[in-house]
Amino acid sequence: MGNVKVRVNISNIARGPSHGKSKVYKLGQEFICTEEEANRLGKDVTVIETLTEPVKPSKSR
Amino acid sequence: MTNAYTQYSKSVDSELVQPLQNVTVGRRLVYVTAPKGFGVTSVDWGKISDMSGGYVSYGFADGNEDMIDVALTNSKVPVYWKDYKVDRRLYNGWMINNTDMDVSAAQSAGYVATATEDAAIINGVTRNGTTYDINGLYQGAGNNYSTSADFGTYGNAMAAIAGAKQLMVDDGIPAYNIPLNLALSSEQYGELEKSTDNGFDEWPKVLRMLNGGSVYPVPSTVLGVGTGMLLPTPSVGRPYVDFFSTSNFRTEHGVDSKHPDTSDLYGRVYSAGILRIKHANAICKLSNI
Numbered sequence: 001m002g003n004v005k006v007r008v009n010i011s012n013i014a015r016g017p018s019h020g021k022s023k024v025y026k027l028g029q030e031f032i033c034t035e036e037e038a039n040r041l042g043k044d045v046t047v048i049e050t051l052t053e054p055v056k057p058s059k060s061r
Numbered sequence: 062m063t064n065a066y067t068q069y070s071k072s073v074d075s076e077l078v079q080p081l082q083n084v085t086v087g088r089r090l091v092y093v094t095a096p097k098g099f100g101v102t103s104v105d106w107g108k109i110s111d112m113s114g115g116y117v118s119y120g121f122a123d124g125n126e127d128m129i130d131v132a133l134t135n136s137k138v139p140v141y142w143k144d145y146k147v148d149r150r151l152y153n154g155w156m157i158n159n160t161d162m163d164v165s166a167a168q169s170a171g172y173v174a175t176a177t178e179d180a181a182i183i184n185g186v187t188r189n190g191t192t193y194d195i196n197g198l199y200q201g202a203g204n205n206y207s208t209s210a211d212f213g214t215y216g217n218a219m220a221a222i223a224g225a226k227q228l229m230v231d232d233g234i235p236a237y238n239i240p241l242n243l244a245l246s247s248e249q250y251g252e253l254e255k256s257t258d259n260g261f262d263e264w265p266k267v268l269r270m271l272n273g274g275s276v277y278p279v280p281s282t283v284l285g286v287g288t289g290m291l292l293p294t295p296s297v298g299r300p301y302v303d304f305f306s307t308s309n310f311r312t313e314h315g316v317d318s319k320h321p322d323t324s325d326l327y328g329r330v331y332s333a334g335i336l337r338i339k340h341a342n343a344i345c346k347l348s349n350i
Contacts, residue, residue: 011203011342012228018217022208022224024231037207040348043193044205 001035002052006045013044065156066314069326073312076164077330081171081310086277087182090198090242090292091336092299099308099333101138106305106337108132138307139186139195141178142331143170147314152326167312170330174310180283182304182336183244196338198244198302199290203341204228207348212245212252217350218263222270225291225345232342239297240273245289249350250278289347301343306334 008025015031016022025031030048038047082088145166180186185197193200206225210217222243229236245253253276256263267276274294284290293301310332317324338344 010205011232013205014208014224014228016208018209018211018214018220022206024228041205041207043200 002050003032004035004038004047004051005030005032005049006038006041007048008045010044013041066316066326069152069155070312070314070328073164073167073314073328074310077167077171077310077312080168081175084172085175085179086244086279087179087197088304089277090244090295091182092295092303093334094303094306096306096309101307103135103137104305104335104337105133105135106339108134108339108341136195136305136335136337138305138333138335139181140308140331140333141174141181142329143174143177145170145328145330147326147328149316149323149325167328167330170328171310171312174330174332176280176283178332178334179279183279183283195335197336198292198338198344199284199288199346201336201338201341202290202344202346204232204345205348206345209349210347212249212256212350215256215258215263218253218256218267219270221289221347221350222267222291225347226270228345229291229343234293234301234340234343236291236293238272240294241271241291242274242294243267243271243276243289243291244279244284245276245350246281246284246286247278248281248286249289250276287348287350289350290344291347292344298343301340302336302338304334304336306332308333 007030008027011027013025014022015025015033015037032051033041035050038045147166181195181197183197183199185193185200186195187193204225206221206228208221208224210221210224212218212221226236226241253263253267264276268274292298308331310330312328312330314326314328316326
């Protein structure tokens with residue numbers, strides 16, 4: 001799964017790792033996350049852009 | 062005969078209410094209004110929006126009034142129901158001999174209808190599993206603590222509750238001073254129940270953080286695995302969210318008119334009401350636990 005840019009639709013979303021400080025994103029703010037996380041957040045966010053991953057050049061033998 | 066069926070329905074109702082009250086979770090999470098009558102099919106109500114900030118000065122000045130920003134909403138009131146059949150001979154036995162009434166069919170139907178109402182209150186009403194026609198508490202929450210906090214690890218439940226309370230307080234909900242209820246998907250409830258570290262259980266600490274509120278398990282079919290939510294208890298939560306009830310759980314019975322003396326008894330158990338989230342920021346979902 002790739003990454004997406006999303007916009008927050010609710011008052012606050014706190015995100016972060018389990019052992020670290022969480023960051024709070026407020027209504028209207030945007031952040032980049034995985035598609036999986038965007039799916040989990042559901043309608044709390046709107047996907048505004050799907051980010052294409054840079055294509056790695058294949059190694060020639 | 063109508064009177065006999067009504068009498069039978071009343072008898073079933075009296076045997077049904079207590080067991081259903083024991084299994085319902087949704088009605089224990091929110092303030093439930095007195096039933097307004099089954100004929101009430103819609104309700105107008107106001108969603109509170111934020112006002113501008115208050116003022117400080119050495120005197121009062123005119124022209125600073127805000128209108129209370131209330132978005133008027135009209136909601137249709139859905140019905141939660143399930144039909145069932147009662148064997149005619151069992152019914153006749155109850156009529157003639159006054160034998161113990163078998164309410165198992167009604168009770169089973171009642172549990173299903175209760176689960177439907179619970180799902181509507183706790184999560185919402187959806188037909189396709191993704192789009193919600195009516196938001197429940199979880200779908201309508203204004204805050205989301207999505208920081209990874211697996212309840213299987215000691216300390217994460219406390220961290221999640223602390224984080225959720227902080228989000229609510231920053232939105233003007235006095236989460237540090239009012240009793241809060243914590244509703245958890247059954248798996249996370251189990252993890253919290255057994256969470257311990259060097260003999261120190263996490264459960265009593267979590268209860269202390271709820272300021273007198275309780276922890277409720279919700280079937281994972283209603284509230285998905287890895288999720289939960291924090292919200293004010295019904296005693297203080299009425300300004301933020303309530304369940305506008307038009308009918309408590311009741312039953313009705315009738316027979317097929319083609320065979321009035323021998324057909325099975327057809328029963329229906331039903332309730333009606335709608336969840337009204339007046340201030341969404343008073344609910345904080347925990348979506349990554």
